[in-house]
Amino acid sequence: xxxxxxxxxxxxxxQFLTVERYAxxxxxxxxxxxxxxxxxxxxxxxAIATARMNSHTTFIxxxxxxxxxxxxxxxxxxxxxxxxYVFESEDTKTGQAFITVDSQGQNMIYVYGxxxxxxxxxxxxxxxxxxxxxxxxxxxxxxxxxxxxKAFEIARQHGVTTILNPAPAKDLPQSLLKLIDIxxxxxxxxxxxSGLAVTDEQSMIDNAxxxxxxGIKTVLITLGExxxxxxxxxxHQLIKAYKVKAIDTTAAGDTFIGAFVSKLTKEMDNxxxxxxxxxxxxxxTVQKSGAQSxxxxxxxxxxx
Ligand code: RIB
Numbered sequence: 001x002x003x004x005x006x007x008x009x010x011x012x013x014x015q016f017l018t019v020e021r022y023a024x025x026x027x028x029x030x031x032x033x034x035x036x037x038x039x040x041x042x043x044x045x046x047a048i049a050t051a052r053m054n055s056h057t058t059f060i061x062x063x064x065x066x067x068x069x070x071x072x073x074x075x076x077x078x079x080x081x082x083x084x085y086v087f088e089s090e091d092t093k094t095g096q097a098f099i100t101v102d103s104q105g106q107n108m109i110y111v112y113g114x115x116x117x118x119x120x121x122x123x124x125x126x127x128x129x130x131x132x133x134x135x136x137x138x139x140x141x142x143x144x145x146x147x148x149x150k151a152f153e154i155a156r157q158h159g160v161t162t163i164l165n166p167a168p169a170k171d172l173p174q175s176l177l178k179l180i181d182i183x184x185x186x187x188x189x190x191x192x193x194s195g196l197a198v199t200d201e202q203s204m205i206d207n208a209x210x211x212x213x214x215g216i217k218t219v220l221i222t223l224g225e226x227x228x229x230x231x232x233x234x235x236h237q238l239i240k241a242y243k244v245k246a247i248d249t250t251a252a253g254d255t256f257i258g259a260f261v262s263k264l265t266k267e268m269d270n271x272x273x274x275x276x277x278x279x280x281x282x283x284x285t286v287q288k289s290g291a292q293s294x295x296x297x298x299x300x301x302x303x304x
Contacts, residue, residue, distance in 0.1 A: 005050045006058045006059075011095060017031045038292065039290075041291075042165065060123065060127045073086065092114050095114040098112075101250065117143065123147065124150040132158045138261055139162075149173075156179050163180075164184070165185070165257055182218040184260075207219075220260075244287055260277065260278035281301055
């Protein structure tokens, strides 16, 4: 089985700071390591993950004419991503992210949207053939909501399953909510959207019920080292994470999504199996530094 997947999302150049702990306001701290820029952006990471899991992957994104993302274009090509819809903004810089990773492998991310935030409905229309011919379309919230809504409208009209990773979390208009088939927030994003903190099993159920009550048929809440909780109208289950020592959790969620969507059947009758595959893939990602640099190949997963 090879799924055809369209990813609509951001491309960022990631600048990492590795620190023992986060600085307090007004405090100066030494950083452990000065690193070269890495390839990142939730959209680009998910496109790389999906392609490395052997899905046919088309990526809709926008970069600046500043050349700073050129190394990533090479990586997209190496991963066999269809880059026909990597647009260039005339006057806006490529997106960038500033990421601090502490000694526990946790991160804090600040994002400059740049060209990502200029993706519009006309770009989506240009890519509509790819959307129509896909099995799944995946978007995150580092690109404008009107572009995502347009893409999901096209998908819905043609029976293409829509997946939203609401990251970074923000209020979602009804016009988009009604077009989402699968939503995949992490626990922080779930809380921002539902207003309910995820603290225990009951709060996971309450969160999932919140999204189901909006008409979204499938809810996956990624819970880091605990695993992934999923709920539909008929079923719910926590699929446990694999226990590993995390060096850097950046792109763990993106890897999960790429692996999950690659394993999922079009009928979506293997949710638990696809989630377990996503959990396996993200367990490998957290053991390496960086975003795209840490995303495994399908063969790495079967070898572990
Ligand atoms: O999900 C990780 C990504 O978030 C990073 O690569 C960074 O670019 C931000 O978009």
